[in-house]
Amino acid sequence: MQPLLIAVQFLTRLPLRLGAAPTPQQQARALLWYPLVGALLGGVLSLSALPLANTPDLIGAALLLALWVLMTGALHLDGLADSADAWAGGHGDAARSLAIMKDPAAGPAAVVVLVLVLLLKLAALSVLIARSPALIMLAPLLARAAVPALFLTTRYVRGNGLGAAMAKHLPRRAALLVVTAAAGLVLLAGWNGARALLAAALAFGFVRTLAQRRIGGFTGDVAGALIEIVETAVLLALAL
Numbered sequence: 001m002q003p004l005l006i007a008v009q010f011l012t013r014l015p016l017r018l019g020a021a022p023t024p025q026q027q028a029r030a031l032l033w034y035p036l037v038g039a040l041l042g043g044v045l046s047l048s049a050l051p052l053a054n055t056p057d058l059i060g061a062a063l064l065l066a067l068w069v070l071m072t073g074a075l076h077l078d079g080l081a082d083s084a085d086a087w088a089g090g091h092g093d094a095a096r097s098l099a100i101m102k103d104p105a106a107g108p109a110a111v112v113v114l115v116l117v118l119l120l121k122l123a124a125l126s127v128l129i130a131r132s133p134a135l136i137m138l139a140p141l142l143a144r145a146a147v148p149a150l151f152l153t154t155r156y157v158r159g160n161g162l163g164a165a166m167a168k169h170l171p172r173r174a175a176l177l178v179v180t181a182a183a184g185l186v187l188l189a190g191w192n193g194a195r196a197l198l199a200a201a202l203a204f205g206f207v208r209t210l211a212q213r214r215i216g217g218f219t220g221d222v223a224g225a226l227i228e229i230v231e232t233a234v235l236l237a238l239a240l
Contacts, residue, residue, distance in 0.1 A: 003029035004036070011037045011144065013073040024165035031148045031166060032174055035182040038144030041071060042137025049125075049133035061126035064136075065118065079224015080117065081110035086221070087214050094215045098157070101221045117232050124235035135192055135238045142200040143230040145182035147223050148175040154208055155217035163220050192238060199237035203230045 002022065007030040009016045022030070048067055052060035069077070082101045088109035090097025106114075128136050152175055156167040186193045207226045211218045218226075 002026050004033045006030035007033035007037045008040075011075070012041065012071055025169045027162060028166045028169035029171065029174075031151060031170060032178045034144040034147050035141055035178060038140040038142070039137060041068075041144075042140040044071065045140070046134050046137045049129045049136055052129050053133065057126040057130060058122070060129050061122050064125050064129065065122055068121075076224040076227040077114060077117075079221040080228040081106050081114055082221040083211075083225035084109045084113040087210060090214055092214065094157075097215050098219070101219060117228055120232050121235055124232075124239035127239040128235065132192070132238070135189070135196070136235070138186055138189065138193065138196045138238065139231040139234040141182060142186060142196060142234055143227040145179055146200060146204050146226050146230050149179045149204065150208065150218055150223060150226060152176060152179070154211070156219070157215050157217035158219055161220075163223075195237050196234045199233040200230050203233035 002018070003026050005016055005018060006022050006026055008014055009018065010030065011034065045064060045068060049060070049064055052064060055063075082103075085103070085107045086097040086100040089100050089107060125136070148170070151167055151170050152172060156163045158164060183197055186197050189196070204226065207222065207229055208218070211222045215222075
């Protein structure tokens, strides 16, 4: 169960304490549990949306979005901000883009992208809370299933650190099965599931292509940006 606990600790702000520092192998196997953690986050959000159905649309959506950000500690938003700055300011130079990603300051591109993503999520949630709160859980599930898919299909560009160890030790066959199972589970939701899966696939392709062009692969910040963009795409597809 250690890899599951690692995944929960990394992807949420739940106050979990691990008995010992995780090994690189355990960190890599934690990727296999990302979709489950996404489903758990989605379940909490869907249940929390139920009592908000009778509130004014924007207020309920704002409260649910605030809960969403608090549960994840804005971790993925930070990755999105760093990626936006790097992709806008790197001018196609991989080394410059990677250096910008390490800069803790947020530039105009980061601010604009964060505002737009949060606004789009807010608008989509204002529709889904009233119409189909159970569908909200598909967004965090698919977004976190996209991370092992990214590790399976894309080169990790930094030579050291946590991401490099995870890429090296990832059990690839198990990861492929997990991603496939997550997609199959989403399809059980029928047409809505198919629409969500298509939106997630398109968002995945967009982020991966952009990262390949800018830095020749991905980093942890790109994985965070992927989660945010997939979540937004899925919410919009379901709300529309």
